[in-house]
Amino acid sequence: MSENKHFETQAIRTQSDNSLQREHASPIYMTSSFVFEDAEHARAMFADEIEGNIYTRFSNPNSNEFIEKLSRLEGTDDGVATASGMSAMFSGMAALLQSGDHILASRSLFGSTHQILTQIFPTWGIEHTYADVDKTEEWESLIRPNTRMIFVETPSNPGLDLIDLEWLGRLAKKHDLILNVDNCFATPYLQRPVEYGAHLVCHSATKFIDGQGRTIGGAILGDQELIDKIRFFVRHTGPALSPFNAWMLSKSLETLPVRMEKHCDNALRIAEYLEGHEELSAVKYPFLKSHPNYELAKRQMTHGGGLITFEVKGGIERGRKFLDNLRMLSLTANLGDTRTIATHPASTTHSKLSEEERCSVGITPGLVRISVGLENVNDILEDIENALRASKPVAKVVVGS
Numbered sequence: 001m002s003e004n005k006h007f008e009t010q011a012i013r014t015q016s017d018n019s020l021q022r023e024h025a026s027p028i029y030m031t032s033s034f035v036f037e038d039a040e041h042a043r044a045m046f047a048d049e050i051e052g053n054i055y056t057r058f059s060n061p062n063s064n065e066f067i068e069k070l071s072r073l074e075g076t077d078d079g080v081a082t083a084s085g086m087s088a089m090f091s092g093m094a095a096l097l098q099s100g101d102h103i104l105a106s107r108s109l110f111g112s113t114h115q116i117l118t119q120i121f122p123t124w125g126i127e128h129t130y131a132d133v134d135k136t137e138e139w140e141s142l143i144r145p146n147t148r149m150i151f152v153e154t155p156s157n158p159g160l161d162l163i164d165l166e167w168l169g170r171l172a173k174k175h176d177l178i179l180n181v182d183n184c185f186a187t188p189y190l191q192r193p194v195e196y197g198a199h200l201v202c203h204s205a206t207k208f209i210d211g212q213g214r215t216i217g218g219a220i221l222g223d224q225e226l227i228d229k230i231r232f233f234v235r236h237t238g239p240a241l242s243p244f245n246a247w248m249l250s251k252s253l254e255t256l257p258v259r260m261e262k263h264c265d266n267a268l269r270i271a272e273y274l275e276g277h278e279e280l281s282a283v284k285y286p287f288l289k290s291h292p293n294y295e296l297a298k299r300q301m302t303h304g305g306g307l308i309t310f311e312v313k314g315g316i317e318r319g320r321k322f323l324d325n326l327r328m329l330s331l332t333a334n335l336g337d338t339r340t341i342a343t344h345p346a347s348t349t350h351s352k353l354s355e356e357e358r359c360s361v362g363i364t365p366g367l368v369r370i371s372v373g374l375e376n377v378n379d380i381l382e383d384i385e386n387a388l389r390a391s392k393p394v395a396k397v398v399v400g401s
């Protein structure tokens, strides 16, 4: 299909060649390997003289379709599908860095990405420095002669901090660094980092890309030269995406635009309602005027996304009571699902960080993260409202006098 069709059309009409049985939906190629025509064909395939699928750890029609589609949506040259979001984050860094190299990263990162940088890479001689998202004037001075990559997450999980990608693209270019962006919260429907100069974009496809809480998956997309190195790394280290999961994720991308519209509409309405709520404080959503990066959000993102954070007044105990009194919202660690989810980051997704580390990225003990789903917005609001009321400390009744 022509590459100049609109986003929604690309998401639906990018398809691998299924001409054999004339299926309308792509079939699932549940096979470990692909047959060679003869010995010479086998040799030529392994020598990269002929393109094609050899073995599902290297490539498979389902993961190829998923990647071709996501790559078009992100506006990148090419990409690699991986078994999880973390294997995408890890492979994108490990394939391109070596002992002695340094990464400059934003401090607000997903918990496991933080563990890779602070616990795993140092034992391999790969160093990192964290830069604060609200102190952009400091970033340039943190670049060292051995810095190779800038890694950021925008909006960040769970702090919803934003980073100016245009500024970062210029900084990366000036110092000849690879700019790698975790675009999980925005998806290409809201934000396309390569338009601002990013060289790599990585995803947890588990979240909004699947969007239905069914599978773990990931992808890394970007400039051809970098993707070729990452493909080599993934092919030989093995975090390949299963054909079934790739089929599901490619199918999910067909509805990404309509789902994101609804996630964002619901989230904005809920954020606006909660912002004035007397039982809550620090309500944060990129498209609320009170967000510290509101102007940037409006410039860089087409919508505000599906995530909201807030604090329930009355501290951690009240916060826990609030979560325990939710009747419809799910208490689970995932996000980007059709179902609205409430999470307490400090005791779950970011529990491996120290209290000090958590506070430095805005994860206060009472912070609640809501991933707004696709239910009717009034039902979501009603559940939140009822749980807030039920968690209210009972006023002491004074008997007599």
Ligand SMILES: *Cc1c(COP(=O)(O)O)cnc(C)c1O
Pocket: 084, 085, 086, 087, 089, 110, 112, 153, 157, 182, 184, 185, 203, 204, 205, 206, 207, 216, 217, 218
């Ligand atoms: C969930 C998540 C990841 C990790 O993805 P998995 O699919 O769970 O491995 C990475 N980055 C962000 C921002 C995430 O939300």
